[in-house]
Amino acid sequence: MKQTKEAAPAAPKKKHRHSFNYPWMSAAVPLVVLLVALPIANSRFLTVSNLTSILLQAAVYVIMALGMSFVLMTGGIDLSQGSLLALVGVVAAYIVEHQGSIFLAVVASILVGALVGLANGTVISCLKIPPFIMTLSTMYLCRGLTLVITQASPISITNASFRWIGSGRVLGIPVPVIIFVVAAAVGQFILSYTATGRYILAVGSNREAARLSGIKTRWNECKVYIISGVMVAIAGIVYVTRLGAAQANAGQSYEMEAVAASVLGGTSVLGGEGGIIGTVLGAIVVAIIRNAIVLLEVSTYYQQMITGAVILLAVIVDVQRKARAAKRVD
Amino acid sequence: MSDSILRFENISKTFPGVKALKNMSFEIRRGDVHVLLGENGAGKSTLIKILTGVYQADEGGTIYLNEKPVQIHDILQSRKLGIGTVFQENSLIPHLNVAENVFLTREIRTASGTIDWKRTYEECERWIRELGVDHINPRTQVRRLSVADQQIVEIVKVFSQNPSIIILDEPTSSLSEHEIKNLFRIIETLKKKGVTFIYVSHRMEEIRQIGDRATIFRDGELTGEIENCKTADMDEIINMIVGRTLEEKFPARESCIGEVLFEVRDIQVPNTIYDISFRLHRGEVLGFSGLVGSGRTSTAKAIIGAIPRTSGEIYINGRQVRVTNPAEAIANGIGYLPEDRKVEGLILSKSVKENITLPSLKRKFSKGVILDAKKERKTAEEYREKLRIKTPGINRLSKFLSGGNQQKVVFAKWLCSEANIYIFDEPTRGIDVGAKSEIYQIINDLVGKGAAVIVISSELPEILGICDRVLVMRDGRITADIDRRDATQERIMSYSI
Known part of the structure; x- marks a missing residue:
């Protein structure tokens, strides 16, 4: 909610006085710490090429996390993201290699993502299956379907124009970075400037009040899974075109990275609160940690431990800060 | 005053913008079924919540238990003081059986620290017999019981903790005539064993059936005390509940009713x-x-x-x-x-x-x-x-x-x-x-x-x-x-x- 306020044009300036209480604050704190500490630890960190590579590595996660954030805002979760990423990648690679049409490949991928999202959303909202269970099932279904299609052998992508999506640059900026910025802008637009964004947050905060206010709670809950599916489809295309191949085991546990980025960015897993900027920053923080471990020549075995510790610390600090802020207002 | 088990003196409770209780003073006598009567929002529930430690009364008021001032900070403490509460929303765990619910957090253990199921069921049966509700099986899952029986289990649970006072908060709101009679019989049984009851209700017909004395609330104030419920005049009680005059200011309006x-x-x-x-x-x-x-x-x-x-x-x-x-x-x-x-x-x-x-x-x-x-x-x-x-x-x-x-x-x-x-x-x-x-x-x-x-x-x-x-x-x-x-x-x- 603060997110929308913050992003609204000409938001009243005086509101900034009583708090720095934005959802993305939780990601901003570790981000600032890292940005200050890392250049001191290693001079190569603050080079254009290193920063670009961080953003490039973050791209897939950012796009997926955007979708996850919308789902979390309604109090749900989408565990099928990682498997869907693999499925979509295979679909895209297969069409490009057999049909040669990039356009068709992109459209088909997004359609597959949207359909899986629609299936998730419909079952969850209409049949009242808990999101955790439903998306756990689609997680297995998508992974299994991908294995059946590929028979576990990777599909390499030889079409150079398609691979440009993952490896090309425009004015020196990698295309995946441009895609994630555009995706984030669209996400922010939906959240702050459309009734849908307001409805999603309303359903996540108080479903009954939202329903009695005439909001179609089921349809709005369904929408977030479609958004998630489409975001995953876009992430999947970026993923396979960067790698140059589609694999059945791609994207394993990426959904957890997406949850981590969202939570780090101040989106509440209980629903009702969240923001786009925070999610983007959260995904970037995770990418920076990954980069720093390579840069500082720490054993990569420590990477997950450090990521876990940073998330835990950031969330604890954030919860404390919010509690203090709430007390002040009282 | 020697037979007073519980006495309220100047109890007030203020919420932001509302004064829910205003200087309540009255006593509850040992062995009585004391009825608290009033409309919704009159302050009955607030008083119960103060007595069970959910709310704290404002400064200046005192609760005397057996003529000793007591401070009640939470429900555990009120339980220790011998006040048992059967809440309106029952607090049983649906998937556990009757005995498990009755002894929840007070499990009977064997020497090695595991739960002594044999004694648990024996004890539970003993309490059930004592209350005269033999139709309840200690091994039945609570969710399979009727609402009325669940309430009885709740009373068994409260009673098995040996309280001197039992609070019943609107116990009949979801019961049928027959079930109400059964409940009243249980209350009579426990009364004979020396338990004092605080009975919260907004149903007037019940007060004569079950009550000994009654206190009537309106808008957070005490508007009447009845010494003998059996002979009380119903019209008088209604007046005390609803008030004789329209106290609030209602802005005047010219009615103009159309099609x-x-x-x-x-x-x-x-x-x-x-x-x-x-x-x-x-x-x-x-x-x-x-x-x-x-x-x-x-x-x-x-x-x-x-x-x-x-x-x-x-x-x-x-x-x-x-x-x-x-x-x-x-x-x-x-x-x-x-x-x-x-x-x-x-x-x-x-x-x-x-x-x-x-x-x-x-x-x-x-x-x-x-x-x-x-x-x-x-x-x-x-x-x-x-x-x-x-x-x-x-x-x-x-x-x-x-x-x-x-x-x-x-x-x-x-x-x-x-x-x-x-x-x-x-x-x-x-x-x-x-x-x-x-x-x-x-x-x-x-x-x-x-x-x-x-x-x-x-x-x-x-x-x-x-x-x-x-x-x-x-x-x-x-x-x-x-x-x-x-x-x-x-x-x-x-x-x-």
């Missing part, structure tokens, strides 16, 4: 409401009176399609309309203000502005898919001024507002939706007198402009003060249709019980 605007025919919700039919005129305020659970809120929710109905037709201006969900109700100009503003009326974690515009976002504040932020802000500001909502700004989260101002936000929300048929469910519950009369003024303004209003209220003075006509409900049916000129509190009461 039929809204009509409901034969609404049914199985096991809830039956054959609900009524007409509502332009410019009319129609009151819905009745006890809690009589079906007033269900009627409102069935009308707007928030709960599914099995039959029923709705007509606006003589034309039948389709209303199967709240969105369709809003599209047809019906606005429903729910009874619980914190759970159903407002999204507490969202701003005043966002709450006000929520039902009308798509219709009034969208240009294509894009929200018109400027218009939204302007409209919210207008309502803030018009309804005098006290908030530092429209971006303030609504949870930080006082009860009365929160309620004004919910009113603004429905005024903003430009409905012309309004259903206000307990519009003034839990808000202070000043805000109440402002809300009555809002209602008057609405009907003055030709809208039609339904007010559901448990406060009889309010019903009499603002309505043109009163429908009384009992057990899911409309039992009376009374014109304002013929309506008295006693008359309404006689149709509700």
